[in-house]
Amino acid sequence: QKEVEQNSGPLSVPEGAIASLNCTYSDRGSQSFFWYRQYSGKSPELIMSIYSNGDKEDGRFTAQLNKASQYVSLLIRDSQPSDSATYLCAVNVVSSGSARQLTFGSGTQLTVLP
Amino acid sequence: DAGITQSPRHKVTETGTPVTLRCHQTENHRYMYWYRQDPGHGLRLIHYSYGVKDTDKGEVSDGYSVSRSKTEDFLLTLESATSSQTSVYFCAIRTKQENNEQFFGPGTRLTVL
Numbered sequence: 001q002k003e004v005e006q007n008s009g010p011l012s013v014p015e016g017a018i019a020s021l022n023c024t025y026s027d028r029g030s031q032s033f034f035w036y037r038q039y040s041g042k043s044p045e046l047i048m049s050i051y052s053n054g055d056k057e058d059g060r061f062t063a064q065l066n067k068a069s070q071y072v073s074l075l076i077r078d079s080q081p082s083d084s085a086t087y088l089c090a091v092n093v094v095s096s097g098s099a100r101q102l103t104f105g106s107g108t109q110l111t112v113l114p
Numbered sequence: 115d116a117g118i119t120q121s122p123r124h125k126v127t128e129t130g131t132p133v134t135l136r137c138h139q140t141e142n143h144r145y146m147y148w149y150r151q152d153p154g155h156g157l158r159l160i161h162y163s164y165g166v167k168d169t170d171k172g173e174v175s176d177g178y179s180v181s182r183s184k185t186e187d188f189l190l191t192l193e194s195a196t197s198s199q200t201s202v203y204f205c206a207i208r209t210k211q212e213n214n215e216q217f218f219g220p221g222t223r224l225t226v227l
Contacts, residue, residue, distance in 0.1 A: 032213045043204055043218040044157070051213065088156065092214045100145060100164060101172065102214055106156035 003027060004091050006105035014113050019076040021108050023089030026070070032092035033065055033072045037085045038107070044088055048074060079112045086110070117141045118219035120205050126225045133192040135222050137205030139185075145208035146188040147216060148172075148180060150201040157204065163188055195226045 006023050013019045021035075032051055036044035050056045050063040050072065062075040072091075076083055089105040117140035127133050137146060147162040149172075159172030161180040169180050177199060179191045192199055205219040 032215075034215065043221050046215060046217060049213065049215055090157075090216075100162065100170075100208075100214065101159055102216060103159075104157040106154065 003093050003103045004089055004105040006087075006089050006108050008106060009109040010111055011108055012111045012113055013079050015079060015081060017079050017112075019079045019083065019110055019112070021074040021076075021087050021089075021110065022071060023073065023091075023105055024071045025089075025091045025093070025103075027091070027093045028067070028070065030067075030091045030093055033063070034090040034102070035061075035063060035072075035074045036088040036090060036104075037083075038088060039085045076110075079110075081112045081114050084111050118205060118207055118217065120203075120219040120222050122222060123220065124223045126227065127195055128227050129196055130194050133195050133224065133226075135190045135203055135205075135224070137188045137190070137219055139188075139207050141207070141209075142185055143207045143209055144185075144211075146182065147206040147208070148178075148188065148190045149204045149206065150174065150199075151204060151221075152201050160190065160203075195224075197226050200224060200226045 004025050035048040037047050038044045048063040050065045056063045060077045064073045086107040086109045088107045090102045093103040119138045121136045148160040149157045151157050158174045160178050163169045163182040181189045203222045206216040
């Protein structure tokens with residue numbers, strides 16, 4: 001079982017809609033959770049960090065964390081074509097032997113249709 | 115861009131040749147990481163460093179070595195490149211001690227023929 005799982009997509013939403021991206025993780029001791037956005041041919045860019053249960057909002061982005069169910073999600077409100085990218089979920093997996101490492105999901109490709 | 119540069123940005127080499135990739139940071143962060151990214155596999159950790167001369171292996175370290183003789187530079191070496199090492203390589207730095215937020219460099223696209 002992979003430690004961090006995401007639906008690979010592709011996920012398509014119309015412009016102005018809410019895009020919902022999901023990520024599940026296997027290690028209950030995980031403490032830090034991150035969402036990265038990666039445009040084609042570019043490097044990953046950190047867009048959200050979340051450390052405690054509940055919602056964290058930053059502009060059009062909301063990260064949601066539920067440690068009991070071991071999932072973290074990213075909502076993008078009022079989606080724009082410029083949001084079209086691959087979104088990577090990353091988790092600080094403590095059981096990997098070191099809290100110094102992040103484990104990444106394989107990413108969800110999002111397309112926002114004009 | 116968190117003050118990270120990588121060189122070269124693109125490289126084509128032949129099987130069996132040695133290759134060294136360089137990651138340079140300007141902000142004196144302690145932790146530095148090397149990842150590779152391949153279709154279907156996402157980002158996978160190769161090696162990381164937690165200080166000068168302090169390094170550890172990641173998930174896919176076979177065939178790679180690293181060195182860190184100065185805080186600002188983290189080198190990744192493929193001693194004898196193979197076609198399976200064709201990939202995009204990203205360097206990252208960890209900017210905060212209390213969590214593991216990482217910021218990535220622009221990447222190096224390596225092709226091994």
